[in-house]
Amino acid sequence: MSELKNFVAVDWRSGKDRIYFFFKDSNKYTRFNINDNKVPAGYPRAVAPDNWDSFHCHVKNLRFGFTTTGVAPDDQSGSDDDILWLFYTDESGPMVCKYDQDLDKVRSTCPIEQTIWAILTPYFNQIVAGTWWEMPGFKSQIFRFLLNDGNTLALNIAKNRFMREKIDEKSWPGLEPYKHRIITAAQNDRTLADSYYYIFLTGNQYIRYNIRLNQIDGGPIDVDETSWPGLLNDGL
Numbered sequence: 001m002s003e004l005k006n007f008v009a010v011d012w013r014s015g016k017d018r019i020y021f022f023f024k025d026s027n028k029y030t031r032f033n034i035n036d037n038k039v040p041a042g043y044p045r046a047v048a049p050d051n052w053d054s055f056h057c058h059v060k061n062l063r064f065g066f067t068t069t070g071v072a073p074d075d076q077s078g079s080d081d082d083i084l085w086l087f088y089t090d091e092s093g094p095m096v097c098k099y100d101q102d103l104d105k106v107r108s109t110c111p112i113e114q115t116i117w118a119i120l121t122p123y124f125n126q127i128v129a130g131t132w133w134e135m136p137g138f139k140s141q142i143f144r145f146l147l148n149d150g151n152t153l154a155l156n157i158a159k160n161r162f163m164r165e166k167i168d169e170k171s172w173p174g175l176e177p178y179k180h181r182i183i184t185a186a187q188n189d190r191t192l193a194d195s196y197y198y199i200f201l202t203g204n205q206y207i208r209y210n211i212r213l214n215q216i217d218g219g220p221i222d223v224d225e226t227s228w229p230g231l232l233n234d235g236l
Helices: 049-061 118-126
Strands: 007-012 018-023 028-033 062-069 082-090 093-100 105-111 127-132 142-147 151-156 161-166 182-188 196-201 205-210 215-222
Touching: 007 082, 007 196, 028 049, 049 062, 049 082, 049 093, 049 105, 062 182, 093 118, 118 127, 118 142, 118 151, 118 161, 196 215
Parallel strands: 007 062, 007 182, 062 127, 127 182
Antiparallel strands: 007 018, 018 028, 062 082, 082 093, 093 105, 127 142, 142 151, 151 161, 182 196, 196 205, 205 215
16 A cells, blocks of 8 residues: 655646646656546656646746635636646745646646746745635635644735734634645535535644544544545556
8 A cells, every 4th residue: 555645736717627646756646537536547657748838848947826716717717717826836936837727738837936826925935725715606815824833824915914823723613623734625516515625634634624523523434435536556
């Protein structure tokens, strides 16, 4: 059984929902189909230009990522476009790749200071996971980030304001005992149901966090062939 470490999970909303896992040490990735509840045949695969466009060369420096729908549309993307924001570093410092899921191509790569995420710059190297905190019935502009020092950020992108606080029973009920074990996390945006945030921990475990209720729904749970079929395939 493979040990999950030094990897980044991101959600994907265009078409059927899925989660992608980038394994930075081997420069490979895996696709987990949420509808099928499994990794399809042929994974993991090497990250290459034909599957991740021009972003492929930055995967080894990826820190975190998440998807939005219709947030901050520009001349190239509309109000319903699914955008995967990939946060990474290069010789210039913290960067953001805007990846258009609907076209399956990179829209832009920019220093974080030149994007709507500039306010995150002082905490960039501490962030291990982030997600769009979308609630039923409206388009939320709230994002939440988990840091590697036991703290959390809540960002209101519309007002360009954020709050930093400890991970505790007030901010993330039930998560405090695991705050120093967090590797990465990704959201399952479940239609007409509570959305889950899967928080992956050291030791091949994860926590299922209910976004709408803001509480742990289950865990820690072992990552295995029952919970994540195919994720621990050889070659990671």
